[in-house]
Amino acid sequence: MPTLAPKLSFLFLFFAAQCLAQQKECVIPLWSKNYGGSGNEQANAAIHASDGSLLVAGYTNSTDGDPTGNFGNRDYWLLKLDSAGNILWEKTYGGTANEIAKSVLELPDGDLLLLGSTSSADGQVNGNHGQEDVWILRLSPAGNIVWARCYGGSDNESAEKIIPVPGGFVVAGYAQSKDGDLQQNQGDFDYWIFKIDGDGNLLWSKTYGGSLADWAYSPSLSDNGNLLITGSSFSDDGDITGSIGFYDYWVLKLSPDGNLIWAKNYGGPFEERAYNSLGTADGGCIITGATLSTSGDVPGNNGSYDCWILRLDADGNITWTQTYGGAQEDRAFGIAEAEDGYLISGFSSSMSGDVSNNYGIKDGWLLKLDDNGALLWEKNFGGSQDDRFYTTGFIPGEGFFAAGSSLSDDIDLPGNKGQRDLWVIRLGPDSLQLNLGNDTLLCAGESLTLKPEVDDATFLWQNGTVSDSFTVNSTGTYWVEADRQGCKARDTIEVEVLGEVPLELGNDTVLCAGETLMLQAQILADDFLWSTGSTANTISVIEPGTYWVEATAGQCKVADTIQVDFLTIEFDLGEDLLLCEGEKTTLDATVENADYLWQDGSTAPTYTVTEPGTYWVQVGESGCIEFDTVEISYQFRPDSILPNYEYICENEVIWLEPSIPGASYIWNDGSQNSKLRVIQPGDYRVTVLLNGCSFEDAISLRPCESCLYVPNAFSPDGNGINDVFRSFPVCEIFYFEMKVFDRWGNLLFESYDPSMGWDGRFKGKKLQPGTYAWWISYEIMNNGKRIPLSQKGEVYLML
The missing domain is CATH 2.60.40.10 (Immunoglobulins)
Structure with missing residues (x-):
């Protein structure tokens, strides 16, 4: 009895594992193999070569087992496998420090490009710029080195992926240096994008980022030869203008020369990491990664890290977004295009939510998505330890493959050669495929029998029935789910019975002037005919009228009519x-x-x-x-029409000239010249006609002499009346000088102030009554100018 419980426990676990292993067998493993030695190995990239083999790139630090050589620490490791997973050849490349291969390409001539990073400066590594460099090898079809080059600066650089583009190849990675092959650095790691030709010559090099760490992982071709670069950003400055949370997906669109067209952040308030991307036919891309967020651009979260798949168009707009996972950590790394959707590879620690099974610490996880990101199937592979997929691919007509690393030696793993092994798995095509046919239109009274062509399966129809066929005779959405020993598939078909669902263009309507109405015949039909002559199922209405459409399917025919009018609001504020x-x-x-x-x-x-x-x-x-x-x-009235004249002197000529552009004039004498000649005092007036408006101005001119009054007699008898001979200004005087003389020309009195006069004395003595001469000089202001004047005369002194 003491030995029975362990045996029962073992049997229970064995049968539980067998039951779990039989779930979700929608894809059948053809083989699963691990490669390595007593150290650590990992696959980071794998491609299906033109000769049908698999090329798997990663690293090894073993000196035994499958690797046949080691230069020291980690080396690039490249394996060529046949269709059964047997090694055709394998090669290691490197120096005494660390090398990790991240990407492999097959060229049209059969040569290979192998991309990654190196910390060595010996062995097969020549020209290391500093600490860690990007290292690219061109290999012959047999894996022999054609050339090898280092790219970088005095600090750390690494690269994740290389793709072919017109005129060469573009590499995406990250860099800390600002010397060597790099011109600048904004802080920590920056996105580093560079282009080389087929001989490895550097054509251009660009860095983008902020003051913190930003990692570029994957380039893809977009429209017009442009590039989309995907990765993760921690910065919120520099080239990053829309940081959302902790880490974001960060996507750049670059010109073919690497110049920035736009940069956009995607994510939620927590952490998002983008690991890979796949270009799409419309110039957009699909990004794979992981998220901790539950809001923002992230549609939800099942717990901890979820796989986050983001589809963008060529302008960076989100087409669709999906998260997949369970309560534990789940991440998506690889992506490949399949015949009817996309294959995603990564790992899962969950056994809840979207994850139907788990064998151990971490399992390699494959997801099949349709073109809109909906989950078609998912399946985990691995053993009881830590197993991961980093890359995946599709082989038309033959199925799928995935590669990564494994620590397990049970369940899907045939064994373990040391520590972490490089792991490759081949899968057959989807084993359960349903097709109910295209959406269909029936005439009234017709029926359609739906019968899935699937053997050894049970069926569940949309109404709960479980027969192997279903007869349709009315409009609706019909689906069937097939179940073959736990592998399930579903297909849907839309059926419309012409005449059963009315063809309705809607109620008669009135639109505003300038609006457009889209009329759509929302039924399935073979042919459409509109009153406009169009044969599409949709037309645009921009004019009033009666519109009708006739839909035909076989001998079935339906029609509808709509009256469309336009409301015009008629008013006019007039011309300016x-x-x-x-x-x-x-x-x-x-x-x-x-x-x-x-x-x-x-x-x-x-x-x-x-x-x-x-x-x-x-x-x-x-x-x-x-x-x-x-x-x-x-x-408005012009600021100044007539000049500011006040006086006119004897023999003086004054021209009154308004000089207003575009104006005409009528003077008070009836003349219509642009100026008026004035030679005598008087009142002068002009009417200015300007842009249909009239304005008047006038001036009054006085003779210059009238500005100063000088009496001709005075009586200095002390009675306070006319005791002093002086002048009296009747206008503003700016300079004044007065002199009084006797008959012999002797100067008797002189004054420079018009308010100061002569009291009839000379040297303190009263003079005799008689006639005395005077002379006055002064200045007046006329039209802003000082005019000098003088007057003379006689004054009679009386007692």
Whole structure:
């Protein structure tokens, strides 16, 4: 009895494993093999070669077992396998430090390109720039080195993938250096994208990123020879302008010369890591990776890390996004295009959610998605230890393959050669395929029998029946699920019975002017005929009228008609308008039963304009809106029309000349010249005609002498009346000088102030009554200029 419990436990685990291994057998493993020695090996890339073999690239640090040589520490390891997984040849490449191969390409001439990184500066590695460099080898079809080159600077660089492009090859990776083959670095690791020709010559090199770590993992060709570069970004500065969370998927679109067209972040508030991408026919790409987020661009999360698959178009817009996983850690690394969708490879630690099984710590996990990212099937492979897929591929007509690493030696693994082995698995095509046919249209009274051509399976139809066929005689969506020993597949068909579902173009309708109505015959039919002559199932309506469509399928025919009218809101604010200063105008947008909104927020049907500006109104009626705008300008009175003359002197000529561009003139004497000649004092007036507006100005000219009054007699008798001889200015004087003389010309008095006068004394003595001469010099201002004048005369001194 003491030995029975362990035996029972072993039997239980054995049968449980066998039962689990029989689940989800939609893809059948053809073989599963591990390769390596007593050390560690891993596959990072694998391709189906033109001769039918598999080329598997990764690394090894073993000195025994399957690797036949080792240069020291980790070496590139490249294996060529036949269709049964037997080694045709294997080669190691490297130096005494570490080399890890990440990508392999087969060229049209049969040569190979092997890409990865190296820390060596000896062995087969020549020209290392510093610490870790990108290392690219061109190999012959037999794996012999044609050339090998290092790329990088004095710090650390690594590369993840190489793809062919017109004129050479583009590499995506990451770099810390800003010397050597790199021109700049923005912080930690930057995206590093460079192009080489077939001889390994560097054609161009570009870095993009921010002050933190940013890793480029995968390039793909987009439209017009442009490139999409996918990876992960931790930065939120530099070239990164839209950081979303902790780590984001970061996608760049580059020109064929590597210049940045746009950069976009994708993700949620937590961590997203992008590991690979596949270019699509529309110039977009599908990105594989992992996410911890549950919001933002991420549609949901099953717990811990989920596989996150993101489909973008050529402009970086999200076409679709899906997460797959369970409660534990699940990540997606590889992606390949299949006949009817995409194959995703990675690993899973879960046994819940989308993950139907788990054998141990981590399993290699394969997912088959349709073109819209929906899950067709998923299956885990591995053993009781840590097993992972990093790459996958599709072989037309033969199935799939996946490669990675394994620690297990049980269940799907035939054994283990040391520590971590390089692991490759070949799978047959999807073993369970359903096809109910194309969506179908029936005439009323017809029926269709749906019968899946699948052997040894049970069936479940959309209505719960389980027969091997189903008869359809009405419009609807029909599906069947086939189950062959736990492997399930489903297909759907749309059936429409012509006449049963009405052909409806909708109710008669009224559109706003300028709108377009799309009319669609939303039924299945062989042929369509519209009143316009179109034979498509959709037409665009931009004019009023009666529209009809006739749909035909075999002998079946249905039709419908719709009346389409357009509402035109008719009003006009008129042409742009020029008003004279002080004028007003009223803008009228009156429409019956309408609402109004003017530029200042007012809502009346009219608006009074009193100043220049742009005036607009929005008129709404029955849900339609019409706009109109008018520009109102004003002709303002010119700042200065006539010059500022006040005086005219004897023998002086003054020209009154307004000089207003575009104006005409009418003077007070009836003349219409552009200027008027004035030779005598008087009042002068001009009417200026400018842009339909009239403005007047006038001046009054006085004789220069009238500016200063000088009396001809005074009586200095002390009575306070006319005791002093002085002048009296009647205008502003800017300079003044007065002198008084006796009959013999002797200067009796002199003053420079017009308010200071002569009291009839000379040297303190009163002079005798009589006549005395005077002379005055002064300046006046006329039209902004100082004019010198002088006057002289006689004054009689009385007692």
